[in-house]
Amino acid sequence: MQYIDPGSSSLVWQLLLVGLAGLGYTLRNTLSTLYRRFFSKRNKGPDEPTA
Amino acid sequence: MVHPDGLAHARACLESPTVARWQAEQRFVQTREVPRGDWPDLTATFAGTVTTVLEHETVGFPSYPSEWSPAMLRAAGLLTLDLADDLLDEHRSLKDATPLNVLFIGKRPIFVDALSIEDRDPHSPIWLPYGQFIRTFVLPPIAGRHLGWSMRRTFTGGRDGLTPEELFDALGWRSRMRSGVFGAVTGPVLFSRIHRGGVFPVQPVVDARRAKFVLRRLLANLRKALDSQELAPRRSAWTAYRDPAVHAAVYHAARFELVESILRTHRPTRLLDVGANDGAFSELAAATGAEVVAIDRDQAVVDQSFRRQKPESVRVLPLVVDLADPTPATGWRNTERPSFLDRATGYFDCVLCLAVLHHLVVGDGLPLAAVVDLMATLSTDLLIAEFVPAEDPWCTRLAAGRPVPPERWSLGAFEAEAARHFTLESRHPVGEQGRVVLVLRKLATA
Numbered sequence: 318m319q320y321i322d323p324g325s326s327s328l329v330w331q332l333l334l335v336g337l338a339g340l341g342y343t344l345r346n347t348l349s350t351l352y353r354r355f356f357s358k359r360n361k362g363p364d365e366p367t368a
Numbered sequence: 369m370v371h372p373d374g375l376a377h378a379r380a381c382l383e384s385p386t387v388a389r390w391q392a393e394q395r396f397v398q399t400r401e402v403p404r405g406d407w408p409d410l411t412a413t414f415a416g417t418v419t420t421v422l423e424h425e426t427v428g429f430p431s432y433p434s435e436w437s438p439a440m441l442r443a444a445g446l447l448t449l450d451l452a453d454d455l456l457d458e459h460r461s462l463k464d465a466t467p468l469n470v471l472f473i474g475k476r477p478i479f480v481d482a483l484s485i486e487d488r489d490p491h492s493p494i495w496l497p498y499g500q501f502i503r504t505f506v507l508p509p510i511a512g513r514h515l516g517w518s519m520r521r522t523f524t525g526g527r528d529g530l531t532p533e534e535l536f537d538a539l540g541w542r543s544r545m546r547s548g549v550f551g552a553v554t555g556p557v558l559f560s561r562i563h564r565g566g567v568f569p570v571q572p573v574v575d576a577r578r579a580k581f582v583l584r585r586l587l588a589n590l591r592k593a594l595d596s597q598e599l600a601p602r603r604s605a606w607t608a609y610r611d612p613a614v615h616a617a618v619y620h621a622a623r624f625e626l627v628e629s630i631l632r633t634h635r636p637t638r639l640l641d642v643g644a645n646d647g648a649f650s651e652l653a654a655a656t657g658a659e660v661v662a663i664d665r666d667q668a669v670v671d672q673s674f675r676r677q678k679p680e681s682v683r684v685l686p687l688v689v690d691l692a693d694p695t696p697a698t699g700w701r702n703t704e705r706p707s708f709l710d711r712a713t714g715y716f717d718c719v720l721c722l723a724v725l726h727h728l729v730v731g732d733g734l735p736l737a738a739v740v741d742l743m744a745t746l747s748t749d750l751l752i753a754e755f756v757p758a759e760d761p762w763c764t765r766l767a768a769g770r771p772v773p774p775e776r777w778s779l780g781a782f783e784a785e786a787a788r789h790f791t792l793e794s795r796h797p798v799g800e801q802g803r804v805v806l807v808l809r810k811l812a813t814a
Contacts, residue, residue, distance in 0.1 A: 326532050326560035327499035330551075331586065333559060335493050338585040342578050 369418045370483070377463070377483040378420055384485055386454045394473075395447065397480040398425040422482055428685075429661050429715060432705050433467040434523035435687040435695055437671035438509045438597075440477075441519065444470040445505035445594050447477045452495070453587050456580055461488040465497035466504050468527065468705075474654075474684050475677045491574065493582035501590060504529035506552045509597040511535060514543045518667055520688060524698065532556045548596030551589075619799040623722070623754070624652070626796055630752060630807055631656045636718030640746055643724035647673030647686055653720065654683040661716070665690035691742070692732040709745070718750040719743055723803070726756045729777050731766040736777060737785050744789035749810050751790055755779055757802040779804060 370378045381387055382401060390396035402421040433441060444467050452462050462469075462484050469481035507530040511517040515538055522530060536544065536557040544554040627649055636658045641650045644662030646669055653660045662684055664670050673686040689695060695708040721743070728739045743751050756763050757779065758772040775781055783792065783806075790808035798805050 325499040325503075326556035327502040327552075328496075329560045330556035331494070331498045334586060334589060335582055338582040339493065339578065341585070342581045 370420045370422060371417055372419050374483050375419045377486050378422060380460055380485040380487055381482040384455070384458060384460060386451070386458060386460070387482075387485065390451065390454070390479070394476070395478060396451070397427060397471075397478055397482065399423070399482045424480065424482065427471045427478060427480060428473055428659060430471055430711060431685065431687050432523070432695070432698075433504070433508075434520045434698075435689055435708070436467070436472075436519055437667055437674050437686065437688060438512055438519065439671050439674045440472065440686075441467060441505060441508060442594050442597070443475075444472075444477045445501070446591065447479060448501070448505070449587050449591050449594075451479055452497075453584065455485065456488075456583055459488050459490045460485055461495065462486070462497055465501035466528070467523075472685055475674060490576040491579050493579040495583055495586055498586065498590075500528065502552055502556075502593075503531060506590070506593045506597070507532065507535055509594075510549055510552060511538075513597060514539055514546075514549070518688075520667075520695075524696070527699070548593065552593055623798050623805070624648070626798055626805055627720075627722070627752070628652055628656075630794075630796075630805070631658075634718070634750060634807075636716075636750060638716045639718045639720055640712060640716040642691060642719060642721040643727065644673065644686065645669050646676060647684060649720060649722060650684045650686070651677070653718075658683070658718070660684045661712075662686045663689035663691070665692075692728055692734060712746055714748060716746060717748045718752065719747040720752045722752075722754040722805070723756050723762075725753060725782070726758075726760075726763045726766060726777065730758070730763055730772055736781055740782070740785040740789065744810065747810060751786070751806075751808040751810070753782075753806050753808070754798070755782055755804045755806060760801045760803065 378401075381399060387396050387399075391398055400423050402423050407418075407421050433444075436444070447470060448462070448465050452465070455461055463486045464481075464484055469479060469484055470477050471480050472478070508517070508519060508522045511522060511530055512519070515535075532553045535549075535553045539549065539553065543549055631653050635656055636653065639650075639653045639658040639660045641647075641653065641660055641662040644650050644664050645666075647662050650660045650662035650673070660683055662670075662673060664673075664686070665688065667688045670686045670688045673684075677684060677686075689708050697703065697705065697707040697710065699705045725739060728734045729736050743753070758764070758767070758774075758777050763772070763777075786792070786806075786808055790810055793807040793809050795807075796805045797803070
């Protein structure tokens with residue numbers, strides 16, 4: 318764990334933005350994964366086995 | 369000369385593919401490591417503490433943020449963000465983000481702090497210079513826009529710009545809630561009040577791609593903060609100087625043709641354009657081959673000059689400088705950033721001052737002899753001056769009802785003072801109100 322003494326309000330604000338950006342990254346990847354799974358299931362015919 | 373503490377940064381700079389590419393694009397100062405056998409004698413003074421010596425290209429006339437217009441500060445900020453972004457892919461970053469890392473060659477900003485490059489922990493999503501970038505690149509234009517604070521006021525008072533707390537206290541609530549202001553001022557101040565100081569735990573990011581994604585978003589956010597302050601050029605009393613209501617178009621045309629002829633005859637190498645306004649004559653001088661520094665005391669016209677320059681006229685550097693109160697020396701022991709006069713003395717072989725000297729003598733009340741002495745200090749060869757007589761309406765306005773005796777300001781008095789330092793090469797009437805352009809050459813010193 319890294320501990321930072323921000324020393325300035327801008328750096329404190331940055332830490333908030335870092336958290337939000339990280340959440341955005343997770344959300345983007347999750348949606349991307351879900352989309353790929355949904356798309357691959359739709360492309361398989363009804364008789365094809367699904368993983 | 370590089371101290372042991374800076375050796376890692378020097379290596380990061382010299383080995384960086386991004387820096388090499390930027391040097392080829394002329395956006396980063398050319399830097400080479402000097403072989404030990406070629407080190408200057410000065411290293412004897414620092415024997416044992418110098419690990420390497422770096423040599424850089426000479427960038428020309430150095431300038432500082434207190435002399436820049438808002439558009440120039442923005443250009444320097446975008447350059448800094450572009451470099452920080454490009455360095456991410458090779459696990460490097462900038463250790464600081466200040467306008468003092470950037471100089472201008474004409475209109476083109478160039479990054480000059482070679483020791484600012486450092487290796488980056490690929491798992492860290494934090495950009496430590498973020499706060500400094502906000503204070504020095506984002507907040508000064510906000511202060512200019514909402515409070516009328518000039519760049520000179522901001523950066524002469526302190527090299528580290530403005531804090532969010534300073535602006536928060538100075539702005540009203542309506543301004544605090546504007547979109548460009550909230551993210552840089554109001555949000556940080558209110559959020560830090562909740563935090564109330566102390567350390568912050570930051571979880572290292574296992575996925576290096578995630579850390580890079582977060583950093584790229586931060587840099588994009590800063591770019592957006594700069595863009596939100598991009599304004600249409602401000603107007604001032606001097607931005608309409610070429611308006612026919614101010615001076616007849618025929619006067620401007622005649623003066624332009626005359627000065628062009630003079631410059632093409634004499635072809636100066638380095639020219640200082642005093643009272644340059646929108647830079648039209650500066651660009652004329654640059655077209656004849658001169659490197660030009662164009663100064664004016666009005667920030668709005670300097671901003672206008674910087675914005676209007678064509679990319680190819682890179683040899684004109686517009687700066688906000690008032691010759692009656694020029695930029696002082698600042699920094700540690702007043703030696704880090706020399707004064708404008710120290711930088712300018714001996715640098716220019718020609719000084720161009722069209723319809724300016726009466727502002728200094730009549731408007732600012734400076735002695736004519738002292739003003740002529742200053743011109744002689746600034747120029748090593750030529751002085752091209754447009755004399756505006758006391759009867760001229762614009763000179764009368766400067767006098768503000770007070771009499772202007774001939775010994776204080778007249779063509780005869782000016783030529784008499786100039787004769788102490790210059791010989792008169794030619795005299796050219798221009799316009800219809802007794803204005804005269806004089807070409808003077810410096811007397812050879814014994």
